[in-house]
Amino acid sequence: MASNKENKFLSYFPKVRKNKILLFLFFIVAILCSYVIYYYQLDWIDFNCNHGRNAKSCIYKAQRLYLLPLIGFIGIFIFLFIDKITFFIVLFNNKIEGLSEKKSGLLLIIYSFIISCFLFSYRFSLYILDPTRVEWIKNMHGDIMLNFLSWHIFRDAPWEFPIGRIDYINHPLGTSIAYLDPTNLFAFIFKIFNNFLPSYFQYLGIWYFFCYVLQGLFAALIFKNIQCDLKLKLLAVPFLVFSTVLLDRLPHATLNAHWLILASFYLYFSKNISSNKKIIWQALIVYLTAWLHPYQTFMLYALMTALYLRIFFEEKNQRKYLTLIFSLTFIFVLMTWYAIGYFYLGGGYEYINFTYSSNFNTFINSMGNSIFLRPLGIGDGDYEGSAYLGLGVLIILVVLIFEKWPRENYVFKKENKALFWIVSILAFLATGFAFKFGEIKFLALHPPAFIEFIFGIYRSIGRFIWPAYYLIVIFSLLSLIYRERSIVKKYILVICALIVQLIDIYPLYKPIPLNIAKGFEISRDFSPWEKFMGKEKNKIIFYPNRDYPYSDFWLLSKKNNYSINIGYFARNNQIEIEKNESLTYDNILNGKIPNDTVYVVGGKFIKIITSSNHKNKFTCEYIQEFYACKSKN
Known part of the structure; x- marks a missing residue:
C-alpha cells in the first residue's frame, strides 16, 4: 500500500484536473514537450537522411515527425491520471498477492x-511455422537464403563422412554444412525423414x-x-x-x-x-x-x-x-x-x-x-x-x-x-x-x-x-x-x-513484410543452361571463383545433379581455390576444357576466352549475363 506521503502527493492530481487554470498550464506544457520532441526529430532527420527533412524515403520519417510527438503529448496527459493508475496497480497487487x-x-x-x-x-507471422511456405525467406536479409539453400541441397546429398559433407558445391573440394550454417541440428534431424518431406520444405520458421x-x-x-x-x-x-x-x-x-x-x-x-x-x-x-x-x-x-x-x-x-x-x-x-x-x-x-x-x-x-x-x-x-x-x-x-x-x-x-x-x-x-x-x-x-x-x-x-x-x-x-x-x-x-x-x-522488432506463399519461385530461367549442358556435361566452373549470384545456380545444380564451384561459405581453403583457378585459367589458354565441364565467365573476364588462341576448340554461347563455353569434342 502507498505511504501517507504518497497518498498526499496523489491527492493533488484530482485538484489539478478540476482547476481550469492548472489544467490549461498542463496542456501548454504538454504542447511544448511535444514541440521539443518534434524539433529533435527534425534535427535527427536532417542529420541522418540524405536529403534532410525533404527526403521521402527516410526511414520512420512519418513516425518520428508525427507519432512520437503525439505519444509524448498523450503520455504527459496520462500523467494527470497517475492517481487512478496507482489505484488500479494497488488493486491488481491485492488480487494476485495471495498466490502460492x-x-x-x-x-x-x-x-x-x-x-x-x-x-x-x-x-x-504464424504462417511461417508452415514448413511448406518458403517464399518468405526471400524477404529476409543476411544469410537466411544461404541457410535454406544449404539445407535444400544437403537433404538429398548421400550420407558420407563427415556426415555434413556436400560434394557437388564448392567443386572440386566440396564442403560441409558446418560452413553453411543451416541450423545443423535441425538439418540432420529432418534429413533422416527426407523421403517423407515435400520438395520444398523449410524449418527456419x-x-x-x-x-x-x-x-x-x-x-x-x-x-x-x-x-x-x-x-x-x-x-x-x-x-x-x-x-x-x-x-x-x-x-x-x-x-x-x-x-x-x-x-x-x-x-x-x-x-x-x-x-x-x-x-x-x-x-x-x-x-x-x-x-x-x-x-x-x-x-x-x-x-x-x-x-x-x-x-x-x-x-x-x-x-x-x-x-x-x-x-x-x-x-x-x-x-x-x-x-x-x-x-x-x-x-x-x-x-x-x-x-x-x-x-x-x-x-x-x-x-x-x-x-x-x-x-x-x-x-x-x-x-x-x-x-x-x-x-x-x-x-x-x-x-x-x-x-x-x-x-x-x-x-x-x-x-x-x-x-x-x-x-x-x-x-x-x-x-x-x-x-x-x-x-x-x-x-x-x-x-x-x-x-x-x-x-x-x-x-x-x-x-x-x-x-x-x-x-x-x-x-x-x-x-x-x-x-x-x-x-x-x-x-x-x-x-x-x-x-x-x-x-x-x-x-x-517492427513487422517484416513477408511473402507467405507456398512453394518457391525461381527467378532465373534454367532451360538455356540445361540445353547448353546437354546430357554429357555435369560440371559448371565459373572463372574466377567470386561472389556470383550463387543461389540460382545452386538450385540448378540441385535440380540436375550438376557440380558447381561457386557459393558463399563461412570458411574455405583459399590455397586450393587459387590452385583450381590457376588450372582453369591454364585450360582456357591451352584450349583444354574437360569433356564433362562447362566454363562460365562474365563481365571483363569474357575477353580471356574471346582472345584465346585456342578459342576455335570451344563451343561458346551468351547465356543471360554470362558467357559459357565447352569443348567441341
Whole structure:
C-alpha cells in the first residue's frame, strides 16, 4: 500500500484536473514537450537522411515527425491520471498477492510464453511455422537464403563422412554444412525423414519460434526464483524477451538461440537445483551448441567455466567430478565437430582479424536501431559487437547510479565473482584488444600466440559481448527491484522504463513484410543452361571463383545433379581455390576444357576466352549475363 506521503502527493492530481487554470498550464506544457520532441526529430532527420527533412524515403520519417510527438503529448496527459493508475496497480497487487509460489511461477511462465508468441507473430507471422511456405525467406536479409539453400541441397546429398559433407558445391573440394550454417541440428534431424518431406520444405520458421519461446521461458525462470513481488517479475521479463542483441541477430538464424545464454545464467543463479544436476545440465547445454554454432560453444563453455569455478571453490568434494565432466565435454564437442565436418577443408583457420569486434560505446550506441537516440560512430566491422541496452535500461542505470547504494549488496555477492570475471574476460576479448570509442582508437595491444590462434578461428569476436549485455540487464533490474523504496514507486519506475524501452527499440522488432506463399519461385530461367549442358556435361566452373549470384545456380545444380564451384561459405581453403583457378585459367589458354565441364565467365573476364588462341576448340554461347563455353569434342 502507498505511504501517507504518497497518498498526499496523489491527492493533488484530482485538484489539478478540476482547476481550469492548472489544467490549461498542463496542456501548454504538454504542447511544448511535444514541440521539443518534434524539433529533435527534425534535427535527427536532417542529420541522418540524405536529403534532410525533404527526403521521402527516410526511414520512420512519418513516425518520428508525427507519432512520437503525439505519444509524448498523450503520455504527459496520462500523467494527470497517475492517481487512478496507482489505484488500479494497488488493486491488481491485492488480487494476485495471495498466490502460492507454485502458482505465481506458473503464471510467470504462461505470461512469458504469451509475450514470446506475440513478439514472434507480430514480427514475423504464424504462417511461417508452415514448413511448406518458403517464399518468405526471400524477404529476409543476411544469410537466411544461404541457410535454406544449404539445407535444400544437403537433404538429398548421400550420407558420407563427415556426415555434413556436400560434394557437388564448392567443386572440386566440396564442403560441409558446418560452413553453411543451416541450423545443423535441425538439418540432420529432418534429413533422416527426407523421403517423407515435400520438395520444398523449410524449418527456419519453426526454429525462430522455438528460440523466441525458449527466450521467454528462461527469462521467466531467471526471475521466478528472485524473492520479490510477482508484478515486478512480470514487468522484468519483457526486458529479456525483447532483447536487442537477439532481435538484431535476425540475419543469422542459428545465432538466435540466445536462450542458451539465459539457460546458463538460470543454472548459475538457481538455488533450487543441486550442484550435480547443474554440472550435468550445463555440460549438456554446451554439447548441444556443438550441433548448432561454434560461437555459441565458445561463449557457453566460458559460462560453464564460471559455474564450475563457483562449485569448485564452494564444494571441494565435487572437484574430481567437475574436472572429469569438464574434460569429457571438451572431448565430445571436438569429436562432434569432427563428425559434422568442421575440420573437413582444413580452411577453418584464417589470419588473425580484429575487424569484427566490439566498441566501447556499444552499450549506448543504437546503431540506427533507436527511435530516440542517434547512432554513434563506430569502426569498420564493429556492428558485430552491437549490444545497445535500450533507452529504458539506460534510464534505470542512471537512476541507480545517482541513488544511494544500500549497505547490503544484492548483486556483487561473493558467489557471483566467477561469473563477473568470466563475462568480463569475454567482453575484453570482444574488443579485439583494440580500445575504441567510436572511431577513435586509444590503444591496440598485441595478443599472445594462443589468443591469435583462437581469433584465427573466430573472426566475429564482437559477439562475445552478448553475455555482458544480458548480465547488465539482469543485474540492473535486480538492483532496481531490491532498492529500498515503496512498491508503487518501483512499479511506476519499471513501467515507465519498459514503455520507453519498447518504443525506443521498435525498429528492431517492427513487422517484416513477408511473402507467405507456398512453394518457391525461381527467378532465373534454367532451360538455356540445361540445353547448353546437354546430357554429357555435369560440371559448371565459373572463372574466377567470386561472389556470383550463387543461389540460382545452386538450385540448378540441385535440380540436375550438376557440380558447381561457386557459393558463399563461412570458411574455405583459399590455397586450393587459387590452385583450381590457376588450372582453369591454364585450360582456357591451352584450349583444354574437360569433356564433362562447362566454363562460365562474365563481365571483363569474357575477353580471356574471346582472345584465346585456342578459342576455335570451344563451343561458346551468351547465356543471360554470362558467357559459357565447352569443348567441341
